[in-house]
Amino acid sequence: MTISKGPQAFPRSEYLRRVGLVKAEMARRGVDALVVNNSRNITYLTGCTARSGITPQGLVVSSAKEEPTFILRGLDAPAAIHQSFLERGNVIGYPEKLIANPDMDGFDAVIDFLHELGLASCGLGLELGDLSAQTAEKFKARMPKAKLVDCTKAVAWIRTIKSDLEIAVMREAAAIADAGIMRAAEVIRPGVREADAMAEIMATLARGANGKPGTDLANVFFCSSPRTGTCHIRWSEDIIREGSQINIELGGVRHGYVAAIMRTFSVGAPSERLRRVHEAELAGLEAALSTVRPGATCSDVANAFYRTIEKYGVKKSTRCGYAIGVDWTEPTASLQTGEMTELKPNMTFHLMLGNWIDEDFGYALSETFRVTDSGVEVLTRAPRKLFELS
Amino acid sequence: MTISKGPQAFPRSEYLRRVGLVKAEMARRGVDALVVNNSRNITYLTGCTARSGITPQGLVVSSAKEEPTFILRGLDAPAAIHQSFLERGNVIGYPEKLIANPDMDGFDAVIDFLHELGLASCGLGLELGDLSAQTAEKFKARMPKAKLVDCTKAVAWIRTIKSDLEIAVMREAAAIADAGIMRAAEVIRPGVREADAMAEIMATLARGANGKPGTDLANVFFCSSPRTGTCHIRWSEDIIREGSQINIELGGVRHGYVAAIMRTFSVGAPSERLRRVHEAELAGLEAALSTVRPGATCSDVANAFYRTIEKYGVKKSTRCGYAIGVDWTEPTASLQTGEMTELKPNMTFHLMLGNWIDEDFGYALSETFRVTDSGVEVLTRAPRKLFELS
Known part of the structure; x- marks a missing residue:
């Protein structure tokens, strides 16, 4: 009748370490309880990677309790019990009457729980950047005595520094x-439909590497001529042609953690322009990586790249990257001037x-890296070349 | 130097029809301009299916202009020009300085545009259910003279009734x-890793059917023993075993439109309990479909299902479904009592x-259907059976 605990990606001590960091931050902000609703933060703090889709859920971290309490749609509770480190009493499913109900939703269950716990007049942290305006109004209206504190990105900033256990999982994701x-x-070869090439690539991302399967699919993008100036098109209905250029961005996933990589492919000989851009970008990549060490700034890394490619006559108008971890982009440190x-x-x-x-012209190259005690470890290891295919 | 227009999934007249319906609804609500930021609504109104990730974007529908104006991150503008029906002048990329900037973001570009258009003191519709609390505050602060009207779900309700062109695309998605x-x-067979089975299934969803490739991957869920009581786990690291039950939910995608289906698989002979539930659910499915016709209510359909399975001694505590279209669930009509x-x-x-x-025990069965002039057309057509595999 009851679901078993599944294998955990991390030991209980690792989750308690993370929760402890959140509680310390809560204390700094004068907050007794924090409602975490960003799904990536919930994965980080519980291990749960199941997706509840569009239904509200809240993980309540209370300074008075060791474990957080996860309040979510009743039908999603078994997955949370199975996947998370939480004791089953700390997973609370709310009733189906809160689904597609114009008057109430799952956040009402979260608020009811805060009232039951005697937290109605405490300092209450909310992730206002992840809550809809309507939901924020609901918290104000139903918890008029609480001191609401915006804690958007508080957990995300804690996520920026990984444990060695998280790094090990990211290495697995990078191999994928x-x-x-x-x-x-x-x-990738002439005459193949883009969808058929992507079918093979995505299948590989699921099968994984080194005996470790992918645990999910992350974003994949296949931007081919004449779309190499775009970056976020999945793929098109075209057939790959002789002379086509293809920019690929994809990620491997292990237990919610993503390592991302981009490479450029040329079907047949690349144009002189593409060759020149590649040469500049490769030099820029190496320059950026060589600046990475504790104490350097994000700006230093980005500037090393920009300065190098400019020597080659190439410019880039967008930033050079971002913190990465659970489910790709972390909204914190950004590699930009x-x-x-x-x-x-x-x-x-x-x-x-x-x-x-x-x-109508772009180029793709990236790596996922870790800052070490003295420099850099590049987690992704595919050849750093402009792939010429025939 | 400029990107070409790609093939469009729908003719311009179809998009203008949709925009016309939105403008009529705006007039009813006393709104001169509407900022659409829900990504599914943007796909519906433009044809753009590229994903900008986490960066803000807004589609401004103004009663004074034929086409909407799409304001998005500069690097995503070429994809919008390529994929959407919009004239290129109606795609405006905002500068990179608004990315990872603690003081400003893309919504500032949207607000600047509204000011430039002379809409600063008009009736302005916002999708407050899709905007963060922080962003809603920004609109209030920077547009103090505007009369802000919450238009959450206004476009979603328009999306509920498809055109014949949309239905044709959904039939293609259903075949996938x-x-x-x-x-x-x-x-699915004993000894196969779940990830390897999913690799094949997802590859099929990309390759498509009837010569029409999938244009994206939708959610896929593979919930196997002992996880059949869960619904939203991607897949596990287990190997499929003799005696395992597997509940699958997946969708085919064409041009952003999803058709979804669920089926249950038994490796070896199913348990007596599983057989009984399947028999009840199959009868319930047929009863529900037989009630579908114009004028019946969502409640009628759900009740036909509930009443039928109860005759078999089976109950279901969750709703019986929901409107579906662009990128799966529409947050409007819901099949429930x-x-x-x-x-x-x-x-x-x-x-x-x-x-x-x-x-620790659940079962999966579903179909995607269309209401016809007199009854129902079931779009998904895989055999309605409990799959017994060996």
């Missing part, structure tokens, strides 16, 4: 991403050097 | 979903009869 790129090099966040050991970044130079 | 189920029946929305021709639903009976 590499496998996806190598499979792309095998299946003027971003003075200092690098620290075990921060992880997607050094995203995709460069959409003209509306 | 069917192919996914049939592939599952081929690849007491939901008095009347069915109309060309409404489309996912009749979702997944039934998570115990924490």
Whole structure:
């Protein structure tokens, strides 16, 4: 009658470490309870990677309780019990009457729980950047005595520095991403439909690498001529042609953690322009990586890239990447000029050097890296080349 | 230097029809301009299916202009020009300085545009259910003279009734979903890793059916023993075993439109309990479908299902489905008791009869259907059976 606990990606002590960091931040902000509703933060703090779709859920971290309490749609509770480190009493399913109900939703169940716990007049943290305006109004209206504190990104900033256990999982994800790129090099050829090439690439991302299957599919993008100036098109209905260029971005996933990679493919000999851009970007990538060490800033890394490619006559108008971890982008440290966040050991970044130079011409290159005690470890390892296929 | 227009899934007249319906609704609500930021609504109104990830974007529908104006991150503008029906002058990329900037973001560009258009003191519709609380505050602060009107779900309600052109695309998506189920029946067998089975299933969803490739991957869920009481786990690291039950939910995608389907698979002979639930659910499915016609209510459909399975001694505590279209669930009509929305021709639903009976036991069955002038057309057509595999 009851579901068993599944294998956990991390030991209980690792989750309690993370929850402890959140509680310390709550204390700094004068908050007794924090309602986490960002799904990536919930994965980070519980291990639960099941997706409840569009229904509201809230993980309540209370300074008075060791474990958080996860309040979610009743039918999603068994998955949370199975996947998370939480004791089953700390997973509370709310009733179906709150679904597609114009008057109430799952956040009412979260608010009821806060009232029951005697937290109605405490300092209450909310992730206002992840809550809809309607839901924020509901918290104000139903908890008039609480002191509401905006804690958007508070958990995300804690996520920026990974534990060694998280790094090990990201290495597994990176090996899967590499496998996806190598499979792309095998299946991209003239006459193949883009969808059929992507079918093979995505299948590889699911099968995984080194005996570790992918645990989910992350975003995949296949932007081919005449779409190489775009970056977020899944794929088109075209057939790959002789002379086509293809920019691929994909990620490997292990237990919610993503490692991302981008590479450029040329079917037949690349144009002189593409060759020149590749040469510049490759030099820029190496320059950026060589600046990575504790104490350097995000800005330093980005500037090393920009300065290098400019020597080659190439410019890039977009940022050079971002923190990465649970489910791809972390909304915190950003590799761009003027971003003075200092690098620290075990921060992880997607050094995203995709460069959409003209509306109809772009180029893709990236790596996922970790800051080490003295420099950098590049987690993705596919050859750093412009793939020429025939 | 400029990107070409790609092939469009629908003719310009179809998009203008949709925009016209939105403008009529705006007039009813006393709104001169509407900022659409729900990504599904943007796909519906433009044809753009590229995903900008987490960066803000807004589609401004103004009663004074024929076409909407799409304001999005500069690097995503070429994809919008390529994929959408919009004239290129109506796609405006905002600068990179608004990315990862703690003081400003893309919504500032949207607000600047509204000021430039002289809409600063008009009736302005916002999708407050899709905007963060922080962003809603920004609109209030920067547009103090505007009369802000909450238009959450206004476009979603318009989406509920499809055109014949949309139905044709959903039929293509349904054929892809069917192919996914049939592939599952081929690849699920003892000794196979779940990830390897899913690799094949997802590859099939990308390859498509009837010469029409999938244009994206929708959600896929593979919930196997001992997880059949869960519904939203992607897949696990387990190996499929003799005696395992597997509940699959997946969707086919064409041009952003999804048709969904669920089926249950038994490796070896199913248990007596599973057989009985299947018999009840199959009868319930047929009873529900037989009530579908214009003028019947969502409640009628759900009640026909509930009453039928209860005769078999089976209960289901969750709703029986929901409107479906662009990127799966539409947040409008819901197949549940007491939901008095009347069915109309060309409404489309996912009749979702997944039934998570115990924490450790559930069952999956669903179809995507269309309301016709006199009854029902079931779009998904995979055999309505409990798949017994060996």
